[in-house]
Amino acid sequence: DAKTTQPTSMDCAEGRAANLPCNHSTISGNEYVYWYRQIHSQGPQYIIHGLKNNETNEMASLIITEDRKSSTLILPHATLRDTAVYYCIVCYNTDKLIFGTGTRLQVFP
Amino acid sequence: DAGVTQSPTHLIKTRGQQVTLRCSPKSGHDTVSWYQQALGQGPQFIFQYYEEEERQRGNFPDRFSGHQFPNYSSELNVNALLLGDSALYLCASSPQRRFMNTEAFFGQGTRLTVV
Numbered sequence: 001d002a003k004t005t006q007p008t009s010m011d012c013a014e015g016r017a018a019n020l021p022c023n024h025s026t027i028s029g030n031e032y033v034y035w036y037r038q039i040h041s042q043g044p045q046y047i048i049h050g051l052k053n054n055e056t057n058e059m060a061s062l063i064i065t066e067d068r069k070s071s072t073l074i075l076p077h078a079t080l081r082d083t084a085v086y087y088c089i090v091c092y093n094t095d096k097l098i099f100g101t102g103t104r105l106q107v108f109p
Numbered sequence: 110d111a112g113v114t115q116s117p118t119h120l121i122k123t124r125g126q127q128v129t130l131r132c133s134p135k136s137g138h139d140t141v142s143w144y145q146q147a148l149g150q151g152p153q154f155i156f157q158y159y160e161e162e163e164r165q166r167g168n169f170p171d172r173f174s175g176h177q178f179p180n181y182s183s184e185l186n187v188n189a190l191l192l193g194d195s196a197l198y199l200c201a202s203s204p205q206r207r208f209m210n211t212e213a214f215f216g217q218g219t220r221l222t223v224v
Binding site for chain 2 (some may be wrong): 002036041042043045046048049078085087093094095096097098099100101102
């Protein structure tokens with residue numbers, strides 16, 4: 001079973017920041033938080049991952065709480081092309097990813 | 110770099126038949142994992158291949174089998190197809206196992222329809 005809990009769906013206005021929460025209260029000390037997204041009928045796309053420090057790349061920022069029991073993925077300026085299902089996954093390595101049901105993000109004009 | 114490539118993109122088979130799906134990993138990657146994604150669900154892990162051997166397996170019956178070749182490419186075989194095997198089959202590759210915590214890259218998948 002997936003070790004994460006995410007809201008089923010969220011909406012975001014184009015140009016605004018999208019903040020996607022994830023709860024992972026049973027995360028182990030050596031497990032990372034990974035975020036993937038899947039645009040309709042395509043393969044999942046890697047977004048970002050982190051252990052305990054906040055991370056930022058060209059796609060997004062990842063904020064992990066100090067106790068590591070939750071995290072937030074931030075898309076700073078959402079576009080229509082960011083409409084997708086976003087998966088939060090905790091794992092030691094990416095050899096075996098356990099996907100939950102994810103958050104369906106709808107970006108509207 | 111072509112990334113992870115899968116073939117074919119779409120496939121229609123009849124119940125009871127056998128099917129083979131193929132995957133070429135991203136350049137420099139030697140570990141290949143296969144996932145099944147039913148409509149409206151998240152991907153489910155089938156198994157993983159490294160050094161031409163199955164290393165991990167999810168909760169799938171023996172009808173699902175695989176192979177990895179010396180060039181790291183991989184095949185997924187499904188025997189005695191059932192209607193419930195209709196799904197998007199995804200292949201993911203990742204770099205050498207000693208480089209932990211790097212991202213896995215997914216192909217675009219093969220859409221299998223069993224009729």
